[in-house]
Amino acid sequence: MPARRPGARPQESPLQKSLAVCGLLIGLSGWGDAVAQVDLSTLDQRMPGPTTQVLVLGSVHLSDLPKDFKRESLAPVIDRLAAFKPEVITIEAISGEQCDLAARHPAIYGAQAMAPYCRKTDAAKAATGLDAPAAIAEAHKTLKNWPAAPTSAQRRRLAAVFMAANDKASALVQWLQLPQTERRSGDGLDDVLVASLEKAMLYNDESLQIGARLAARLGLQRVHATDDHTGDNVDIADEAAYGKAVQAAWETAAAPMGQVLEREAALAKSGDMLGLYRYVNRPDVLRVVVDGDFGSALRDTSPEHYGRLYVAGWETRNLRMVANIRAAFRERPGARVLSIVGRTHKPWFDDLLGQMQGVEIVEAAQVLK
Incomplete structure (x- = not known):
């Protein structure tokens, strides 16, 4: 009998191989059953604090x-x-991030596929000097340091930034919390953006007439756009x-x-x-x-x-x-x-x-x- 290499496995008989395969199949079958039986519905039962x-x-x-x-x-x-x-209030609207993503990948999402959902931000960019990514970044930074009692100038500025970030609903949340006499141009809002916000107050759109108005009434600073059209562009011949x-x-x-x-x-x-x-x-x-x-x-x-x-x-x-x-x-x-x-x-x-x-x-x- 030839000598085995150190650490080499001994040669298995056909019966041993058959038993090993059966054991592997049984093990895989049991593994599948175990995964299927994991019940996540009780995972949070001992979680301290209130539920969301x-x-x-x-x-x-x-x-x-x-x-x-x-x-x-x-x-x-x-x-x-x-x-x-x-x-927290979420609405059925496309976020500025997704609008920017779709615009950068027309071959994937189609040059006009998002057009009905994504407004052009050229006017807001002209007024604020911010393109969408820069405006999104500024909005995040501003909200992290948002004061308990913001000034009208701060609200106008944030409204302008939200407009540049392609988030008109959140801009309207800020606009609605301004006193009537403070709903004017300034701090990044020019006459074009002011007119757009005033017009938005009259749109028949549940994101604005329910979402934004309710957020403003409750003293929230924004709504969250959570719609998504990146996954429903089914490729149909x-x-x-x-x-x-x-x-x-x-x-x-x-x-x-x-x-x-x-x-x-x-x-x-x-x-x-x-x-x-x-x-x-x-x-x-x-x-x-x-x-x-x-x-x-x-x-x-x-x-x-x-x-x-x-x-x-x-x-x-x-x-x-x-x-x-x-x-x-x-x-x-x-x-x-x-x-x-x-x-x-x-x-x-x-x-x-x-x-x-x-x-x-x-x-x-x-x-x-």
Whole structure:
């Protein structure tokens, strides 16, 4: 028998090899079961301190309402949200960082893909001398050293910086906290930016009319833009066929969806915005909406699985949005958080945020009752 090298393993028989393979397979199977059985829902049970309470407000898009919509009809909704006393407010808007990212990578996101969500900041750059990255950096630095009783000049400057950072909603938060006589140009705000802020006060946009106004009322300094379109730019070879397949899937659920939309339109027309927000946040209504949109898409029978591609983009977007929301209160354990988002996102947000450690989901119905 030839001598073995020092440290070399002895030669195994076929039976030994077979037993070793079986043992490896059993071990891998057990490992998979063990991973599947890890329950994270109780991980935070012995966590000291209060939980972070997160309220997801499913919203209609106010821009879709008739032009004669009266913004003051939102007062009962805002009053109930104010009673919740959120310390962090997130909105469905693209951040300045993501707008800048998309602009630098047109080959990935498309030259015009973000155009509907990202405003040009040329006017703000001309007024402040700051491009978006510089403005974002200044806003972060300013907020870290923000005084308890800021002067009007400080608020005007921060509003101008937020405009340059492509964060008009946060700029409006500062503008609304200025006395009427101090809402003027100066400290980085020129007449063009002032006009833009005054116009923003009249936009039918839930991020502004609910988010920014509520933040200003509560004395917060900003809102957090947490929308994300970097993951839903699904690469489709035949976009016409894709659109046709998804539309056909939606038509299979047209009847129940139509009933929901009719009820929403009636509530909006009556001016009962509190009733409307109570309705769109009801679980039974949300189930109809989600099934009519995404359930029907998943039942699409096209060979290319177009419906599943649509849902994949939607879920990727929601995952990234929820990550952005989590980051917004990352350094605020125990805070009260309000996330204002299109109502179709709400079931995903409630589910995903509810899995976060130290987080408790607050029922919208309880707050709006």
